[in-house]
Amino acid sequence: MTSLIRHLNCATMSPRGTMGGRITPTRMVCHSLLVEGPNSLTLVDTGFGTVDLEQKRMGKAFVGLMGPALDQAETAASQVTALGYSIDDVTDIAVTHLDLDHAGGLGDFPNAKVHVFADELAAAKHPQGPKEKNRYIQAQWAHNPLWVEHRVQGDSWLGFESVARVSDDVLLVPTRGHTRGHVAVAVRRPSGGWFLHAGDAYFSAGEKENPPTCPTGLSVFQTLVQVDKKARLANQDRLRSLHAEHGPAAGTAEPVTMFCAHDATEFDALVDVTD
Numbered sequence: 001m002t003s004l005i006r007h008l009n010c011a012t013m014s015p016r017g018t019m020g021g022r023i024t025p026t027r028m029v030c031h032s033l034l035v036e037g038p039n040s041l042t043l044v045d046t047g048f049g050t051v052d053l054e055q056k057r058m059g060k061a062f063v064g065l066m067g068p069a070l071d072q073a074e075t076a077a078s079q080v081t082a083l084g085y086s087i088d089d090v091t092d093i094a095v096t097h098l099d100l101d102h103a104g105g106l107g108d109f110p111n112a113k114v115h116v117f118a119d120e121l122a123a124a125k126h127p128q129g130p131k132e133k134n135r136y137i138q139a140q141w142a143h144n145p146l147w148v149e150h151r152v153q154g155d156s157w158l159g160f161e162s163v164a165r166v167s168d169d170v171l172l173v174p175t176r177g178h179t180r181g182h183v184a185v186a187v188r189r190p191s192g193g194w195f196l197h198a199g200d201a202y203f204s205a206g207e208k209e210n211p212p213t214c215p216t217g218l219s220v221f222q223t224l225v226q227v228d229k230k231a232r233l234a235n236q237d238r239l240r241s242l243h244a245e246h247g248p249a250a251g252t253a254e255p256v257t258m259f260c261a262h263d264a265t266e267f268d269a270l271v272d273v274t275d
């Protein structure tokens, strides 16, 4: 049973968007979770790592477009140690996918097991076509992590099928489309119900609602980087239904508090929630 869950922002980014006709920076976060269990400490997504920031390993185009803060204090490694843990206390890392802003910190935890869907690892190691070739940074896993490759299993979770287990309290929920093997990560809350880290399955809090809303720039971006449009939109529909039927407002016995990786308003609403 999980005993403590913390929300960490492992990278602030300030891409320039338009608001009311003016070009203004938008604040984005890289929302990670640190999940303490009786015998485990699990990180969900890692943001950028220390070497990414030192060497600007994300590349000039990414840095220019996304405006990352490049603040070492935001790395998962800095935050884990500031909380009083050692690096080797982190036993497991679950990644929603292996894009550069989610996998950058893997190298800072070289002894952790890294849980990923097999399709995602195959895409990252052997990218096909320009979209996959441009999105992954091989150097982020040059240390050869202890990969735990999960394959489609028979488990189901609140209507989602083929769910894989990192543990009884941490589940990988297939939600492909943004990438080949994208998953959402469900974490059982000690206070009851679940958090669902939806990764990049959606980008804006308004996309959880019916009808969905999303700033134009983010809609265009999601379309540009998707590898499977049909699957991505179908999974957004399923997540919307989950939010309607199991969200905090639905009054169910097992409420699901869902958030995506990059929406700052969702992060701000949860950062002080520790349970």
Ligand SMILES: [Zn+2]
Pocket (backbone or CB within 6 Å): 099, 101, 102, 200, 261, 262
């Ligand atoms: Zn992302």
